[in-house]
Amino acid sequence: MDTQIDDGKRLQHWQKSKALMIRMMVLWFVFSFVIHGFVIVFNNVTIPVLNFKLGYYLAGQGSLIVFVIMIFVFARRQNAIDVETGVAEKDE
Numbered sequence: 001m002d003t004q005i006d007d008g009k010r011l012q013h014w015q016k017s018k019a020l021m022i023r024m025m026v027l028w029f030v031f032s033f034v035i036h037g038f039v040i041v042f043n044n045v046t047i048p049v050l051n052f053k054l055g056y057y058l059a060g061q062g063s064l065i066v067f068v069i070m071i072f073v074f075a076r077r078q079n080a081i082d083v084e085t086g087v088a089e090k091d092e
Contacts, residue, residue, distance in 0.1 A: 005087060013085040017078065024074050031063045 005013075035058050042055035050057070082088040 005085075009085050009087075013081060013087055016081045016085070020074065020077050020081065024070060027070060028067070031066045035059065035063060 039055035039059050042058055043053040045054040046052070047054055047057060079088065
């Protein structure tokens with residue numbers, strides 16, 4: 001990592017990283033709390049193939065799947081931000 005980064009690039013990197021983190025935290029909040037608040041409403045719908053209630057699936061499995069996807073999306077976007085602003089680690 002280059003230790004000599006101009007202030008404009010440093011500020012741009014911080015702003016983009018902060019915006020990405022805020023978006024990820026909002027998604028985390030939605031899939032941690034908001035979706036679980038609607039479990040009773042979603043339980044009125046049954047997934048035909050699996051014979052599970054939709055509320056159970058969203059609360060028990062769907063949120064976990066979204067969290068794993070969020071990790072990969074965050075890592076890829078953060079790497080793109082790092083490359084764009086010139087602070088990415090060099091591949092060896």
